[in-house]
Amino acid sequence: MTAPVIRCRRLTKRFGSVLAVDSLDLDVWHGEIVAILGGSGSGKTTLLRLIAGFELPSDGAIHVEDVEVSNPSSATPPDLRSIGMVVQEYALFPHMTVERNIAFGLDRLPAAHRRARVREALALVQLQDMSERYPYELSGGQQQRVALARTLAPSPVTVLLDEPFSNLDSSMTRRLRLEVERILRSQRTAAIFVTHDREEAFAISDRVGVMVDGRLLQIDTPERVYHFPASPEVAAITGTCDFIHGVARDHGRIVTELGMLHCVSSVDRLAPGQYATVLIHPDDLELIPDPDGQGVVASREFRGDDVILTVRLDSGATLRSRRRSFSTLPAGSRVRPSAVKTMPFMAYPADP
């Protein structure tokens, strides 16, 4: 088996007394797209800057294709790492045309070869007609594609993308991120991109790493970090979530207000009799109108594609349920909630 493209081991970065990155391990493989999902201040941008070589680690090491590029005492400068990076504001050189921007990283190639590579890169992002434009003459989406073309032109082993879609309006984001994914996949370039938007992270990545306070709490496929988050903390970042209390029985069953639920747990095994809390996503909660039901619709939030109903159980717990847009259950109506899922629920040990 070959080595990972990027390997971080016990990577740590301190700013004064703040731990921006805390003993982080990460492997990224050839052709893989990894999203790092976290809120502001989670250390995700620092992680990218460490990999790029703009910051030196306080501890730990980074390898690129099995060659150590950073450790606390020495570092390969950014220009010799063969890593590409697209920053949030694209950082296109304002005094150069699109063509010269893209050619910037190709100065070691002979001129003919360089021109061909620029043409290839422009074709890749479908901006062949824009080569003579200056950055200010481009729309935000076009600027982003130029930034990507410029980064990909020298064929880096990995591309780092820092919040690549946050400067674009939301109607454009969805189209553009599929476009970016297509481009990255066509180049088979490994990519790490950081974002605070979970939809973005899920949509185009092979694996999602969830980062909180400098620690990588879980890294797994989008489906697994959504359905089986390693902790309630991760669950809060990867999805809209509510929790319901229960007591464990044997064989992974947990008795809750909503009945007996089949669960897997973040710990090896929940001992029978142990208190637990079960993660309920809005999709998991069915509501049936029933004057004798144990819940009441507290509020409804109509969102167009769907409607989110907040249900207050008689015990006082509140849960959210996502219904189809034409659901007409009004606020105040009594319902019988039931938790339904084709896979096990996720449970965590809890205090009584």
Next chain:
Amino acid sequence: MHSHRMHSHRMHTIARVRTSLAYPFIRARPCRECKDDRSPPAPALLLVPALLVGAAMALPLVYLAMRSVGASSEAWELFFRLRTAQILWRSVQLVLIVSFGSLLVGVPMAWLTTRSNVPMRRPLSVLGALPLVVPTYVGAFLAISALGPRGLLQDMLEPIGVDRLPEIYGLPGAAATLVLLSYPYVYLTVRGALARMDPSLDESARLLGQGAVAVFFKLTLPQLRPAMISGALLVTLYTLSDFGAVSLMRYESFTWAIYQQYQSAFDRTAAAVLSLGLVGLAAAALLIENLARGRSRYYRSSSGAARPRSPVDLKALRWPAAALAWLLLACALGIPTAVLAYWLVSGIAAGEPLLLLWTAARNAVSVSLLAALAAAALAIPVAAMSVRHPGAVAAALYRISHTGYAMPGIVVALALVFFGSRLLTPAYQTIWLLVFSYVILFLPAALGPARSSLLQISPKLEESARILGASQLRVILSVTGPLMRSGLLMGGALVFLITMKELPSTLILGPLGFETLATAVWSASEEAFFARAAAPALMIVLVSSIPVAVMMIRERT
């Protein structure tokens, strides 16, 4: 397409502001105790030239320290004699009068030309900066030739029986000359601040029921305080280091006293010890400025507000306001130019030769260009250190690079005579040592614009270039340098025009027989050959007007 452009432009502005705010938090945390905070150290490519600049800048200070430690007790006696106290008091008086005078003239002028609907606003705003190019010795010599005893005015009044005019020599003449010629420092800094101010603040104040006058006094003026203070500081330092006006007006302030000591005594110690007093005064001015700014340095006018603001309607007051502004320009520019032209014509009529002038002009332009190029180039590493690698080293370098502001030309020149004649003998008595002194004196003028243009370049651009495989040198040459171009040009132009009129350093350090326009004017006017001084003076004014006019016209109002 059009809306796209607007949109992306706006986003760029926002992004730029965001990075420039966020950047210090990411990297600029100098923390000596915690070794864990390692940002990549400043590259040698910046650090080494910056340190060399710092060392060069420290030379005058080192010289003064050496001289005063080695000074005999007689020299110190001289320093503490009553005469020094008198000189000090004279200098302080002059500085106070000129600073306040410049504020009184410069602030209204700046407001009129940026905020009001005064007639002919554009030409007024360009001409308002031009007195900067008139050297004080030219101004003083014109005032004397026109208003002094047996001057033009008296000649004209003689037939009607006036044979005595009020005394012009001394404090009144020196102060009036300096106010008229140095108010542009206040004018330019205040204009800059007015242009950067957010129009929405004024609009909110108006919506809250404040009239235009109230808005000016309650909102505009307080926000202008930092700009007014830094403008007044420039005027103060300019006045302290001025040699031309005070010596021609025979007002014995520090610079003139130092020059007299230097000329008359073989021992330079007395001159050095007196210089210490002058530097002390300049340092005191810097300190007072620091205290006066207080918290106001944290006032921040929001950037990005590119919305045009509607000018304040002066109504019937427009005409008197315009008349006052033109009267000022007539005194500071019009009358001097007219008198110069008169002397020039009468000189040519009397058969005054113009031949020598071309050598002097060529000399002046070439040393000024060299000084401008050197100062702009050396400003890059110092500015880059202070913006990109902040910390103790960068702060010390940045401060020491401003020595020139607090060091009058005469002191720098004396220091370089000392080191030049001992250590740099090959350079001594060449124009290279002269250019070196100009760089020490005027580097701050190049540093300011260089630094602010660098602050507007997102570090992400440099990082992107690095990660695309560019070396440090290539980043400077192909990204940072070209983007700083306008700032470097501006700084270079400023250095050029200040050098054109510099006098004391040129007199002391110029090689034997080396004549510039400035020394030509001075030697002629010192001997009261007004007609001979007119041509070189006019040339200084014309040549240095070009960069100022270009600068002012390029600036969008």
